[in-house]
Amino acid sequence: MLDIKWIRENPEALVQALTNRGQSESDSQALVASIISGDEERRAHLTKLQEAQERRNAASKEIGKAMGSGDKDLAERLKAEVAELKSFVQNGETRERELEEALKGALAGIPNVPLADVPLGADEKDNVEVRRIGEPVTHDWSREHFDLGEALGYMDFERAAKLAGARFTVLSGQLARLERALGQFMLDLHTQEHGYTEVQPPLMVRDEALYGTGQLPKFAEDLFRTTDDRWLIPTAEVPLTNLVNGEILEGEKLPLRLTALTPCFRSEAGSAGRDTRGMLRQHQFNKVELVSITDADSSIAEHERMTECAETVLKKLELPFRTVVLCTGDMGFGSQKTYDIEVWLPGQKMYREISSCSVCGDFQARRMNTRYRSAGEKQTRFVHTLNGSGVAVGRALIAVMENYQNEDGSISIPTVLQPYMGGLTRIERV
Template identity: 80%
Template sequence: MLDIKWIRENPQALDEALRKRGANPESQKLLELDEARRQHLTKLQEAQERRNAASKEIGKAMASGDKALAETLKAEVAELKGFVQEGEAEERRHDAALRDALARLPNIPLDDVPEGADESGNVEIRKVGEAGRKNSAREHFEIGEALGLMDFERAAKLSGSRFTVLSGGLARLERALGQFMLDLHTTEHGYTEVQPPLLVRDDAMFGTGQLPKFAEDLFRAGDDHWLIPTAEVSLTNLVREEILDGEKLPLRFTALTPCFRSEAGSAGRDTRGMLRQHQFYKVELVSITDAESSIAEHERMTECAEAVLKKLDLPFRTMVLCTGDMGFGARKTYDLEVWLPGQNAYREISSCSVCGDFQGRRMNARYRAGGDKQTHFVHTLNGSGTAVGRALIAVMENYQNEDGSVTVPDVLRPYMGGLEKIEAVKD
C-alpha cells in the first residue's frame, strides 16, 4: 500500500508511475477522498473540543446558580454528543473508502525498471548455459506419458483439468527436487526453513496484496480461509502487526509447500502438461529487511535462485521485467527463465521481487533501529527458489535420452537412492 502523505506531495509522480504500468491516473480521486476525510476530521475535532468545553461550563453555571444557562449548555452537549457519534461513524466510512482505494493501487516501479507494455519489453541481463534444440526432443508430457509415470486422464477423473498424477520415478524426482532446493537454501544461503499453514485468513491475503483486487485468482476454503497461491503469503505475514528489532534484520525464510491457483484468465494457455496447474509445489524465499538493505538483498535472493539452476546444470536466462509485466506489489522483478528443448523456448521458473515497504504498510509490520524511538515499515522481498513442478519439466526435457529414459542429474542422485536413470515402467 502506498503512503497517502507521499501521494499528497507527489501526485504527478503517482500518475506517471501508473502510466508506466499501463494504468489510469488516480491522484485526483485519491486527493479528493483524502481532502473529504480531512475536512470531516476537522469538523469532528471542533465538535469534540466544543463538547468538552461546554461540559466544563455546565459545572461553572451550576456553581454560580445559573440554572437556565446550565440547561442550555446541557442541551448543546447532548446535541454535540449525537453529532460526534454520527461523525465517528462517518469517519470510519471515509477511512474505509480511502483505504480501499489505496489498497487497489499497484506499487511504484524503481527508476531503473525498463518501461514497456508487456513481456516484449522485458530485458535480458545474463544467460547461463547453452540453449539448443536436441534431436527429436520431446516435451515433458510426451516423455512422462511414454514412461508410464505421468497420467493426466486419471487426474482429470479425480479433479478435472490442470491436474497431474505422477508415480514411481517421476514422483520421487519431484520430491527430490524440493528437498534439494530446501537443503541448498538452508545450508548454503542462510534461510530458515518454515512449515507454514496452507490456509490463511483475509488479513494475510490483504497483507501481501492478493486481496481485494485478485480474489478471482484464488481458491476460497469456507467462509474464513483461502488456500495459499504461494508460501509468500504465509512467510511474509509471519511479521504482521509486529515491531521488529532492526539489529536482527534481515530475516530470511524458506518453505516447500503446495500452492493453489485458479489460473483465471489463462484459458487456452498451456493446456497440455504441467506448466500451468491448479496445484503445484514451490520452494519460496522471503526476506524481511530494513529500508537500506532491500535493493542489495534483491540481488542476493536472485543469485540464490540462480544457484539452483546452476547446480542442476540447466540452461537459463535472467530477465528484468518491464513496468507493464511486473506483479502488483513489486518495485522491481527478475524472472529466471529455464530452457525447455521440447518447446524450443525459455519459460519462467522463478520470479524474485523487491516490494519496498508496500507490504509492510499493508501488514503494519515495522522495525526500530538501535537507539531510534521512531519505527519504520519493513521492506519485503519474495522469490521462487524455485517452482518444483517446472524444475521437474526442465530436468525431464534437458536430460531426456533417445531411448525415452531420463538421466538423473548428479546433484539429485543422493535424494534418489543413487538412481542414475528413470526408465519406462515394464509391463
Template identity: 70%
Template sequence: MLDIKWIRDNPEAFDQALAKRGADALSASLIALDERRRSVIQSMQDMQSRRNAASKEIGAAMAQKNTELAEKLKAEMAVLKESLPAAEEEQRKLTAELNDALSRIPNVPLDDVPVGKDEQDNAVARVVGQKPGWNHEPKEHYEIGEALGYMDFERAAKLSGARFTVLTGPLARLERALGQFMIDLHTGEHGYTEVSSPLMVRDDAMFGTGQLPKFSEDLFKTTDGRWLIPTAEVTLTNLVSGEILEQDKLPLRFTALTPSFRSEAGSAGRDTRGMLRQHQFWKCELVSITDAESSIAEHERMTACAEEVLKRLGLHFRTMTLCTGDMGFGARKTYDLEVWLPGQKTYREISSCSVCGDFQARRMNARYRNKDGKGTSFVHTLNGSGTAVGRCLIAVLENYLNEDGSVTIPDVLLPYMGGLKRIEKAA
C-alpha cells in the first residue's frame, strides 16, 4: 500500500506512475479525501481542546460562585459531548474509505522498468542455453504423459472437475523429485530457511501481501472464512507481519515447497489442455525480507537462485524484464523466467521474481529498528518462484523426450529417482 503522505508530496510522480501502468490519475481525488479526513481530525482536536478548557472554566466559575457562567459552560460541554461521537464516527468512516482506496492502487514501478501495455512490451534481459537440436518430432507434455500411461486427466476430472491432473508411478515420483531438488538447492546452497507453514490463512494475511481486497475472485475460500493460499508467498511474507526486526538481522530468506490453489478466474479457454494452468499445483517459493538499501541487490540474487534451478536441469530459458503493464499488483520490478517448451514451440513462464519495496510491509505493519537508533523503517519484501514444480515437470518431459517416446531423467534428479534413469511406457 502506498503512503498518502508521499502521494500528497508527489502528486505528479504518483499520477505518472499510474499512467505507466495504464491507470487513470488519482492524486486529486485521494488528496481531497485525505483533506476531508484531516479536517474532521482537526475539528475533533479543537472540540477536545475546548472541552478540556471549558471543564477548567466551569471549576473556576463555580469557585467564584458565578452560577450563570457555569451553567452556560455546562451547556457548551453538553453540545460538545454530543458532537464528538459523530465526528469520531465520521473520522473512522473517512479513514476506512481512504485506506480502502489506497489498498486497491498498484505499486509504483522502478525507473528502469520498461513502459508498456502487455507481454509484447517485455524486454529480454538474458538468454541461457540452447534449444534442443533433435531429429525427432517434439510433442506436448500431455501427449507424452498420456502415451507413457502415467498422466490421467479423465480420472482427475472424475474426482475434481477441470484443471486437475492425476500423476502415477514414475511421473508422480518425478514431480516429487523436482520439488525436493529445488528445496534442497535453496536451503543447502542459497541460504534460505525451509518453512512448513499453513495452507489456509485469515483475511489479514491475504491483505498483507495484496491478494485482498482486489483479487478475491482468484482465490478459494473455505466454509469457515479462511483462504487457501495461492502461493506460499502469503505465509512466508506474513511471518514478520506486525513485528519490529533488528536491521543487523536482515536479510531474512525463507523457502517452502507447498501446494498452491488458484481459481483461475478469467482464464476460461486458456491453456485448457494439460497441466499448464491448474487449480492446484506444487511450487517452491522464495521470500526475502530486507532493509531499504538492500532490496534491489537482493532481487538480482533471488532471480539468480531461481535461474540456477533451470541451469542445473539443463533447460533452455530466457529471463524477461516485465513492462509496467504486465507486472503484478504489488511489484516495483519483476523478472520472469520463461522456459523453452519444444512441444509448444514457445517460451512459457516458469518463475516470477519481484521486488515490492515497502508496499507489502505497510499493509502488514512490518518494520525494522534502524542501526543508528533513529526510529524504525518499513522492511522491503521480495518474492519469487524457485520454481513452479508442475511447469518444470512439463519442461523436463518436453525437453528430455526420446525418439521412442521415453523420457530421460536429468542427471541432477537421479539421486531422487531410486535408480530410475528413464521413464518408459507402462507395461
C-alpha cells in the first residue's frame, strides 16, 4: 500500500507510474483524482469532528460555571448544545470510519511504484536481459518432460486427472525421489550457505495474511478458498512475510532471512489454453521460497543478493539460464523491481521462468503495519520486504529432465543431486 501523504504530494508521479504499468493516462488521472478527493473529504470531516469535540468539552465545563453563578437559562442552553454536539460527534465518528474504509479500499487496489531503473515497457517482450549463464543445447532427439516422464513410467497425468481434474500430476518411483531431492538440495543450500532460516509455515491462512502481502482483495480469483473462510497459500511468501505482521522489530536484528519448502496452490484463472500439457502450470506445485525483511536502506542490495542466491541453485545444477529485469508493464502488483530467472528447456527450445525475485519496499509493510526501531531512536520506520523463488521445484524437475535427457530416454542425475538419490546416477525405465 502506498503512503497517502506521498500521493497527496506527488500526484503526477503516481499518474505516471500507473501509466507506465499499462493503465491509460486518463484512467490513471481519474483514479488519482478520486483518491485525493476522498482523502480531502476525510480530512475535512476529521477537522469538523475535532472542532465539535473541542467545543463539546468546553461547553461541558461552562455548564458548571453557569450553574455555580446561578444562570440556569445559560446552563440549559449549554446542555442543549452539548447534547447536539454529542449526537453530531457520534454520527461523525461513524462517518469517519466509513471514509477511512473507503480510502483504505481505494489504496489497497493501487499497485506499487516501479523504481527509477526499471525499464519501460508494455509486456514480457520489453523485459531486458541482464546476464546469461551456460550454453543452451538442443539435440534432434530432445523431447519435452511429459514425453520423457510418461515413457519412463514415472509421470502419470491420466490418473492425476481421475483424482483431481486437469493441471495435476502424479509422480512415482525415481522421478518422485528426484523431485524430493531437488527440494532438499535447495533447502540445504539456502540454509547452510546463504544464511536463511528454515520455516515450516501453515498452508492455510486468513484474509489478513493475504491482504498483508497484496493478494487480497484484488486477486481473489487466483486463489483457492476453504469452506471455513481460510485460503490455501499461493506461495510461502504469504505466511513467511506475515510472521512479522503488526510487529515492531529491532533494527539491529535485521535482515531476517527466511526460507520454506511448501506446496503452493493456484487456480490459474485466466490461463485457459496455456501450457495445458505437462507440469509447467499446475494447480498444486512445490516451491522453495525466499523472504527477506530488511531496514529501509538495505533492500536494494538485498534484492541483488537474493537473486544471486536463486541463481546459485541453477549454477550448481549446471542448468543454462538467463536473468531478465521485468519492464513496468510486466511487473507484479506489489513489486518495485523484479528479476525473473529463466531456465533453458531443450524440449521447448526456449527459456522459461523458474524464479522471480522482487523487492517491494515498504508496500507490504504498510498493509501489515510492520515497523522497526533502530537502537537509540524513538521513531519507528516501516520495514522493507523482499520475496523470491529459490526455486520452483517442479520446474527445476522439468529442467533437469530435459537438459539431462539421453537419446535412449534415460535421464542422467546432476552430480550435486546424486548424494540425495542414494548414489544413483541415471533414471531408467524399470
